[in-house]
Structure formats: structure tokens, C-alpha cells
Amino acid sequence: MKTFNISIKRYERVPQGWIFGEHSKEVQKTFGRKPGVYFFVKLPASFWHPKTFKVRSNFILDGYASIGGKKRKVKIDMAAVWFEIKLLRQSFASKEEMVAYVMRRSSQNPWLIKTDDRKYRLGTEINVAQSGSEWLIVDCELGRNINEERIPTAELSIYSLINLFDWQAPHSEVRYIGKNETRMMKRVSKHEKWGPVTALKERNDDIAIYFMEVEASSADVRPDGSLKEFRDSNVTDTEAILIAEVALIKLFDPLHNTGSTKGEVRDSERVQVLHRNKYDAISVHFELVGGLSTMGTPKAGFLAAHSACYNLR
Structure with missing residues (x-):
């Protein structure tokens, strides 16, 4: 046959x-x-509620999104988001290795602040003014150091993250x-x-x-x-x-x-x-x-x- x-x-x-x-x-x-x-x-x-998002420990953003008509709290692992980039996956064995490497470039009070997590929280904020229902715009310390100041923002599509983090x-x-x-x-x-x-x-x-x-x-x-x-x-x-x-x-x-x-x-x-x-x-x-x-x-x-x-x- x-x-x-x-x-x-x-x-x-x-x-x-x-x-x-x-x-x-x-x-x-x-x-x-x-x-x-x-x-x-x-x-x-499905859409974001940008004003609800906060920067938390361990490179996490949390806030609310409406997915399929239901409003729910979601957590976004920004290290995982950046690690989806093909070049970074080819360059580092894990997201943890990537973070340790790129955060050495951080200018967030390097002599006073010793932890990458603390530097990240100080250097990251939600850009509510530019965010909307479909895009969550983040001025991201990880992005700033990955791209060496050229592209410090992360534009997060809700549908891409539904797939990445398996939000059903x-x-x-x-x-x-x-x-x-x-x-x-x-x-x-x-x-x-x-x-x-x-x-x-x-x-x-x-x-x-x-x-x-x-x-x-x-x-x-x-x-x-x-x-x-x-x-x-x-x-x-x-x-x-x-x-x-x-x-x-x-x-x-x-x-x-x-x-x-x-x-x-x-x-x-x-x-x-x-x-x-x-x-x-x-x-x-x-x-x-x-x-x-x-x-x-x-x-x-x-x-x-x-x-x-x-x-x-």
C-alpha cells in the first residue's frame, strides 16, 4: 500500500x-x-490588565489576565521568556546560566547590591502607558543587559505566553x-x-x-x-x-x-x-x-x- x-x-x-x-x-x-x-x-x-502587574522575586512578574473570558492571576518568568530566544538557548545550557552571565553587566548599584534578583527588581518596571490589552510592555533589566542597552523593553504577547507557560x-x-x-x-x-x-x-x-x-x-x-x-x-x-x-x-x-x-x-x-x-x-x-x-x-x-x-x- x-x-x-x-x-x-x-x-x-x-x-x-x-x-x-x-x-x-x-x-x-x-x-x-x-x-x-x-x-x-x-x-x-484574551487580554492583559497591565495596571495589576508587579515585579516580584526570582525574575517573576505577576498580575491579572483575562483568558477565554475568565480573569485569572498569572505569573510570568522573565528569565524563561528571554531564554526562548534561539541564540540564547544555543549559548547557554540553562536560563540560570544565562541570568548569571548577563546580569554581570547590570549597572544597578553593583557595589551595594550583591544579588542578581535584587538588581533585577530595581531595574525593571511595567510600562503601563505603552501597554495595552494585547501587549504587556516591560522595561526589563534582563533585556537591558542581554541587548547591552539597545532593546531594554520586552513586548509580551498574551497568546505567545499562553503557549509558553501552558495557561489553558x-x-x-x-x-x-x-x-x-x-x-x-x-x-x-x-x-x-x-x-x-x-x-x-x-x-x-x-x-x-x-x-x-x-x-x-x-x-x-x-x-x-x-x-x-x-x-x-x-x-x-x-x-x-x-x-x-x-x-x-x-x-x-x-x-x-x-x-x-x-x-x-x-x-x-x-x-x-x-x-x-x-x-x-x-x-x-x-x-x-x-x-x-x-x-x-x-x-x-x-x-x-x-x-x-x-x-x-
């Missing part, structure tokens, strides 16, 4: 406002030329699935589905785009039971993305992909390349991680992982 496997292992969530606002160029640079698929997703609104949020609903095209940002920013998607948004909802990187591979179970896995050069990356799109739409059946899920996957024009290369099935696997780890639709259910297999014969 010869199977074409599609998996989504890497993804990035982008707030709707970034598509149209000051971050649009950054999004275009990051995702504009990457092949893949994108989801328009409705998720419960209610499930998110896939409303539309499309494919990344050559000029992806132009397509997404002027997408005809924005109207229908936002029209059904309720008061406590947000809309986000998830950009998904598609990984395609092939597997062939031979008559003797042995398994051969390979990358099929007869199926181009563009064809793989088209196949992924139709399979994911069939799996989730999003509200605004009207007409796209009618009929069987095997009858789609997009899978004809698989018929020509004698494939028997398409397998699709999609998995999320972190606090925003439950996504789906009423048809597919709201789960952390989704899988399906479609016969082509």
Missing part, C-alpha cells in the same frame, strides 16, 4: 490586526514566501482554510472571507491566522510487510500543498469553505498526480502544543491532534 503523508508540525499564530497594521511588513517577511496553508481561526478573546485556554474554531500563494500577504489582506468570518465574531472573540508549514513524505508497504519511506520527486512542493489544503478542508469542514468539501478527496483534481503515481491513500496529521492546544470544528471535534486517512482507490 502506497500512502502520501501530510503533516503539520510547525505553525505560527498571527493576530488579525498584524495583517493590516504596523506589523504587516514583518509578517510578509516571515511568511510571505513560505509555502504552506493558513487557517482563519475564531478563538476566545478554551478551544479555537477553524473557520476557513486556504493555501499560501506567491504573494500571500496581498491575498490574505484582501481576502473575500474576512467579511463573513468577522461578521460572525461575538463580543468576546478574537480572529487570528495560523500559518502552517506542510511536511510531505511517502510510504510504501511492500508485499513482504517491509516499509519504505521516501520523498517522492514526482510530486512537487506546490502539488503537495494543494493536496494538503483539500485534505485538511475535508478533515475539518470549516464553516466558510463552502462547496470545497463536497464529494470525495479521491475525486479532486488536486490528487490526480497521486493517481498517476499509483498511490492508494492520503494520510493527514495535525498537532498543536501548549496552552492553545485545542482546535477544531463541530465536525472534527476540538482536540490537540487530528488525523485522517482517505482512500484513493
Whole structure:
């Protein structure tokens, strides 16, 4: 049995406002030329309460955030936040080692104050004036010393930290699935589905785009039971993305992909390349991680992982 496997292992969530606002160029640079698929997703609104945040011991900030309509107290480990930076993870074995190294640069009364923790508390404050519901802006002593004064502020996205610290949020609903095209940002920013998607948004909802990187591979179970896995050069990356799109739409059946899920996957024009290369099935696997780890639709259910297999014969 010869199977074409599609998996989504890497993804990035982008707030709707970034598509149209000051971050649009950054999004275009990051995702504009990457092949893949994108989801328009409705998720419960989550936001900061900046005035409630205080600087505590052990590089912790605590305060309140509303996550999925519920106000709760949260703790933010700023050492862990900075240690998420790839270069720092490559340079230090642990966040503790990173802190010990960078805090040597601190100018917070080095002769009078001996502990890094105390220096951090003196040199860090919440910038309430610049903070908002989506971003918590922190004038951060760790950031000041990591970047040697160039970027002392930390801009904390609530959705990124929900994932990082596993603050569980209610499930998110896939409303539309499309494919990344050559000029992806132009397509997404002027997408005809924005109207229908936002029209059904309720008061406590947000809309986000998830950009998904598609990984395609092939597997062939031979008559003797042995398994051969390979990358099929007869199926181009563009064809793989088209196949992924139709399979994911069939799996989730999003509200605004009207007409796209009618009929069987095997009858789609997009899978004809698989018929020509004698494939028997398409397998699709999609998995999320972190606090925003439950996504789906009423048809597919709201789960952390989704899988399906479609016969082509």
C-alpha cells in the first residue's frame, strides 16, 4: 500500500490586526514566501490588565489576565521568556546560566547590591502607558543587559505566553482554510472571507491566522510487510500543498469553505498526480502544543491532534 503523508508540525499564530497594521511588513517577511496553508481561526478573546502587574522575586512578574473570558492571576518568568530566544538557548545550557552571565553587566548599584534578583527588581518596571490589552510592555533589566542597552523593553504577547507557560485556554474554531500563494500577504489582506468570518465574531472573540508549514513524505508497504519511506520527486512542493489544503478542508469542514468539501478527496483534481503515481491513500496529521492546544470544528471535534486517512482507490 502506497500512502502520501501530510503533516503539520510547525505553525505560527498571527493576530488579525498584524495583517493590516504596523506589523504587516514583518509578517510578509516571515511568511510571505513560505509555502504552506493558513487557517482563519475564531478563538476566545484574551487580554492583559497591565495596571495589576508587579515585579516580584526570582525574575517573576505577576498580575491579572483575562483568558477565554475568565480573569485569572498569572505569573510570568522573565528569565524563561528571554531564554526562548534561539541564540540564547544555543549559548547557554540553562536560563540560570544565562541570568548569571548577563546580569554581570547590570549597572544597578553593583557595589551595594550583591544579588542578581535584587538588581533585577530595581531595574525593571511595567510600562503601563505603552501597554495595552494585547501587549504587556516591560522595561526589563534582563533585556537591558542581554541587548547591552539597545532593546531594554520586552513586548509580551498574551497568546505567545499562553503557549509558553501552558495557561489553558478554551478551544479555537477553524473557520476557513486556504493555501499560501506567491504573494500571500496581498491575498490574505484582501481576502473575500474576512467579511463573513468577522461578521460572525461575538463580543468576546478574537480572529487570528495560523500559518502552517506542510511536511510531505511517502510510504510504501511492500508485499513482504517491509516499509519504505521516501520523498517522492514526482510530486512537487506546490502539488503537495494543494493536496494538503483539500485534505485538511475535508478533515475539518470549516464553516466558510463552502462547496470545497463536497464529494470525495479521491475525486479532486488536486490528487490526480497521486493517481498517476499509483498511490492508494492520503494520510493527514495535525498537532498543536501548549496552552492553545485545542482546535477544531463541530465536525472534527476540538482536540490537540487530528488525523485522517482517505482512500484513493
